[in-house]
Amino acid sequence: MGKPDAGTPRERYRAQVREEIKKYAWEQIATAGASALSLNAIAKQIGMSGPALYRYFANRDELITELIKDAYRSLADILQDRAEAGAGLDGLAHALREWALADPQRYFLVYGTPVPGYHAPADTTRITAEIMAVILDACTAGQPPVAPPSPLETHLDDHRVWARQHPAPPSALRRALAFWTRLHGVLSLELAGHFDGMGFDPARLYADEIEGVTGH
Amino acid sequence: MGKPDAGTPRERYRAQVREEIKKYAWEQIATAGASALSLNAIAKQIGMSGPALYRYFANRDELITELIKDAYRSLADILQDRAEAGAGLDGLAHALREWALADPQRYFLVYGTPVPGYHAPADTTRITAEIMAVILDACTAGQPPVAPPSPLETHLDDHRVWARQHPAPPSALRRALAFWTRLHGVLSLELAGHFDGMGFDPARLYADEIEGVTGH
DNA sequence: AGCCGTGAGTTAGAACTTCTAACGAACACG
DNA sequence: CGTGTTCGTTAGAAGTTCTAACTCACGGCT
Structure with missing residues (x-):
């Protein structure tokens, strides 16, 4: 049923x-x-x-916006599922890459070139918050904050509107951002074909960046 | 004259x-x-x-291809100029960000969403090689290789077609790739507006990523 | 059961787009 | 001073998004 x-x-x-x-x-x-x-x-x-x-x-833009929303939703669902299944930061990273490779244009719909005028609807910003929460959870669970926070970490701690009440320590905020930006950096260049003909294996570079974020 | x-x-x-x-x-x-x-x-x-x-x-695509080529050229020129002026890796990084912020759509023309069918003309791949050479120079000049190479570094050393005869040691290869992917990660997300409303200062995140690449 | 309004699908057409074809006119060169 | 290449024009084909007006059928209500 x-x-x-x-x-x-x-x-x-x-x-x-x-x-x-x-x-x-x-x-x-x-x-x-x-x-x-x-x-x-x-x-x-x-x-x-x-x-x-x-x-x-109503028009072409509304259809595309709907597709963007669906793409966001599917990414958020996959990350949440993996997190509930006990995946750590590296598990989430691999899930992200699989999701991206499954349909590169879907990835670009979310993280690719924006149209200058376009402003994301409120829904999608709520979904990004969901995604951020999952990542912050994994970053907080990683390891306890031992060293004194770096200047950037205190800056992030001072402007933590984007963390939305999440009790992540400054070091976790920094790691969440590294997770996002570094993995996106490798992934988007790979999907855009900028590594084509370079010889090395993008998957190994990606794996190495994961290690860098999780702290080996 | x-x-x-x-x-x-x-x-x-x-x-x-x-x-x-x-x-x-x-x-x-x-x-x-x-x-x-x-x-x-x-x-x-x-x-x-x-x-x-x-x-x-001849057609719309040829005009756009020409613009992409010009954009690549201008980036390569700026990086080469800065390198000749004695700039280090951090100087190149800041030049990259200035170039990107000056015209975000120009940046996206080079590093943004590709059209599935499109294949870059031979010119642009030659220009990317120029850019890579400048970065590899700066990465090699940075610091002498002391530690034994990591697995990824030996992999990169085994497949160094993209380095094109450049005598950079394995650690420099790894750093060049980190320079490219990590800075692109922060920059593209910032330019695409994904940091909007998050509160923190993208410039500080960018600066911190530079430190991570240069090795503090 | 039967009416009947709401909503789905149709065609016509306006205002765009890229791009081809055929023509006229201006310019540089021998 | 001819002459031929090249530039810019208009006309038009084939495509796009999107509006307007019309038909018709389905589903809910009496």
Whole structure:
């Protein structure tokens, strides 16, 4: 007994078509990138003519925003699942890489080049907070703070609005940021193809950066 | 006396118009991103009608490729200049950040989301080799290799096609990669606005990452 | 059971885009 | 002073997003 897919028949049909639209949208994005996404092409694939899609999404941007939200959501879910399964910082890091490699364009939808005017909706900022909380948990669990905080760590401790009540010590704040920025650095360059033809194995560089963050 | 702008009058005029096209193209990219670049709009700004631009660029992609090449070139020039002026690894890092902040969309043109099909022309890979050489120089000059190489460092030493005859020791190879990936990690997240509303100062995080790479 | 309003899908069309084709005119060169 | 290359033009094809107006069928209510 799956979830009863609550709602009126109309609502259920509507949700179903929305999902089908998004399915073809993902296919297009995976093969040609988000900028090449064409509503007309999607409509043709589904079998209805052009403007019909505007019953389901106000415009192209709203569809893309929805896809970005779904991408964020799937990343947050995976990280939360792994964390609940007892994964440490390195487990989360590997989960992140698997998620990214599974669909590079999905990664770029979240962490890639932003459109200058675009402002993320409130939902996504809430999801990033969820992700940050998982990382902060893992960073706090890592090791007790022993050394006196560095200047940057005290700065982070002074401006911890982004940690949202999380009781992580200054060193954990720093490590969470390192986790995010360093892994993103390796990952985004790899996915963008900047390591192509360089000879070395990106996975080993990634693993080494993980060690650097977790403290060997 | 500046360079005489060699060539026939036709060639000089042609080069001049090409530059004007690129100028307006950069303006559009800076304000709306590369995906919003419109050849028609550029033509209108210059004062000629649409298809005239196709005398100067075969198509939209060729114009963008040209802009990417210019962006790469300007970054390489800046880093080489700073290196010749005696800048160390930290000097190069700050130059990189200044270059990125001066025009975020230019940075994304080089290091941002790639179009799945796109393959960089041979020119740009030569320019990346130039950039890598400058960084490797600075990494080698840093400090003598004392400790035995880590597993990753020996791996990099075994696959040093990307270093192109550069006599950098394994530790310098590792540091060059850290320079690239870690600084790109912080920088790209900052430019993409992912730090917005988080409270802390990205410049301090960047400076701290520099210290991590240079070895305090 | 039957009405009937809401919402889905249609076509037409406006305003864009890139890019090709054919034409005229201006310019540099022999 | 011709002459040919090249530049810029207009026309138009094929694509895009998105609006407007119309039909029609489905689902809820009496």
